Amino acid sequence: MTMLSPDVDERTSVRADVPWTTVVWDDPVNLMSYVTYVFESYFGFPRAKAERLMHQVDSDGRAVVATGHREEMERHVEAMHGYGLQATVDRAPAA
Known part of the structure; x- marks a missing residue:
């Protein structure tokens, strides 16, 4: 049986990398139907969720489309760039 040191907070060590977000930004190039398709x-x-997020990008200038570990969010951002969309990784606001 292993004993943890009393000064180790497991919640902090497990959640240190979570959460991060993938943010898609509005741009003057891509059509709303294309963003929905992506x-x-x-x-x-x-479709309903894709359209809601697309409208959020259009009206607010941005939408959070995914939340999770940083590496996964970076993969999403690379994929969005591959589709020609502007996207960034950002740390999620504290809950």
């Missing part, structure tokens, strides 16, 4: 095809979102 959200549906890449993330597998149902």
Whole structure:
């Protein structure tokens, strides 16, 4: 049986990398229908959710489309760039 040191907070060590977000930004180039298509095809979102997020990008200038570990969010950002969308990784706000 292993004993943890009393000064180790497991919650901190386990959650140190979580959460991060993938943010998609509005741009003057891509059509709204294309952004919806990307959200549906890449993330597998149902049409209603893809359209809601697309409208959020259009009206607010940005939308958080995924939350998780930094490496996964970086992969999403690279994929969005591959589709021609502007996207960044950002640390999620504290809960």
